[in-house]
């Protein structure tokens with residue numbers, strides 16, 4: 001038993017329900033009282049293989065007994081293995097490993113600024129999107145377009161110009177001689193699963209080429225199979241100059257990556273680094289993850305489960321007169337008719353289903369990529385019951 005007073009040793013940074021999670025396996029989480037939950041958040045789209053996947057647990061324990069951290073001053077075999085896998089299966093040539101999505105995005109911002117100073121006469125501005133989310137460091141908060149953050153931690157890092165998503169004219173109007181890059185998420189996750197259209201991404205690619213600036217995609221949430229292809233940019237048929245990965249790449253452990261095309265890689269020794277960056281323990285986990293995702297049939301399964309969940313959510317939307325179902329693969333959102341998201345999340349948790357309200361009127365679903373049809377059916381069943389209670393039909 002854990003006393004509630006024990007919670008007070010942690011700084012308050014969010015409201016948490018009074019449950020303590022102690023065990024996880026696949027799509028299921030168990031709390032300290034032994035209650036089981038079907039988890040359709042999965043550590044915030046992080047556990048792409050579910051909780052404590054055997055391949056990752058084994059990779060970690062094998063590597064922990066071999067070598068944990070030789071320091072970033074030396075090459076290590078796991079970082080090399082993972083970097084080569086990423087390069088082989090993407091349009092990029094080089095990788096820098098980081099420990100979180102925010103840190104990978106900091107790296108992307110620094111790389112774009114360095115590139116601007118070397119190749120574009122000191123250009124440093126980055127055009128980013130309203131409602132975009134890039135992390136919680138000072139620079140990535142400054143790059144983010146979350147309205148609630150506007151007044152926080154002033155003064156912000158300067159150099160970010162915000163425009164509405166899917167508005168190519170606004171991007172063109174925001175560009176000038178100081179512009180070094182445009183940065184966005186292929187699907188805005190935290191904003192409530194709002195996709196950039198393929199047309200917009202293709203237009204951005206043409207525009208950034210024409211103006212001679214970089215295109216940066218933040219695939220921290222959409223990458224590593226989440227949207228049904230290894231990376232979301234592949235579905236839009238655009239090749240960015242820089243991409244960041246996080247979340248799914250470590251399947252639950254702190255691992256992230258910054259990838260770039262050869263011609264953009266202008267960091268010089270001393271510009272970028274970090275004590276834990278590219279350590280073989282996390283890289284070994286990343287290797288296990290990418291090998292699993294690349295197995296024949298894995299992404300096909302993810303796409304099929306995505307279709308099944310989408311169909312079920314659309315049926316519930318019809319039944320209760322709710323809004324659209326948005327997203328791709330297994331990053332989906334159901335728009336409600338009222339701002340009852342928090343009440344639904346709480347009732348669902350009481351019934352043993354973990355989901356998220358990305359906005360007060362939007363439910364978000366990001367189960368494990370290897371979730372099963374049975375688990376989707378359980379999720380939809382609980383949701384049906386909860387929506388019935390909340391919307392009284």
Ligand SMILES: *Cc1c(COP(=O)(O)O)cnc(C)c1O
Pocket residue numbers: 099100101102103105133134135136185189190218219220221222246247
């Ligand atoms: C989660 C997220 C981040 C931040 O990643 P952390 O690992 O929490 O720092 C950045 N960008 C996007 C799109 C995200 O979803």
